[in-house]
Amino acid sequence: MIPARSSKADKAKGAKNFEQVLDKELDGELKFSRHAQERLKSRSIQLNESDLGRLQDAVSKARGKGAHDSLVLMDKLALVVSVKNNTVVTVVDGQSLKENVFTNIDSAVIV
Numbered sequence: 001m002i003p004a005r006s007s008k009a010d011k012a013k014g015a016k017n018f019e020q021v022l023d024k025e026l027d028g029e030l031k032f033s034r035h036a037q038e039r040l041k042s043r044s045i046q047l048n049e050s051d052l053g054r055l056q057d058a059v060s061k062a063r064g065k066g067a068h069d070s071l072v073l074m075d076k077l078a079l080v081v082s083v084k085n086n087t088v089v090t091v092v093d094g095q096s097l098k099e100n101v102f103t104n105i106d107s108a109v110i111v
Helices: 008-026 034-042 049-064
Strands: 069-074 077-082 087-093 107-110
Touching: 034 087, 049 069, 049 077, 049 107
Parallel strands: 069 107
Antiparallel strands: 069 077, 077 087
């Protein structure tokens, strides 16, 4: 039996399904790098479930705009997030924000 040829519609449908699965995986739980975890601990910064939800929403918005590495300003914190990897790279508290320069970011989200 000869296999049926894939139509453009079938290919588009398959691509959309892949895109949906990828988006679902990328929108999964935010991870914290070892460096970010050390910063949180050394500066006694605690993020509650609400904070994590707001941060995840900010990352999702950045992803929706095509961002790769984003600075998220939330309350008195600055978080550098690898949107592509869904990972918080570093955390800076309000006292350490003065005269700080953030490099290698392509976007900023203010929460």
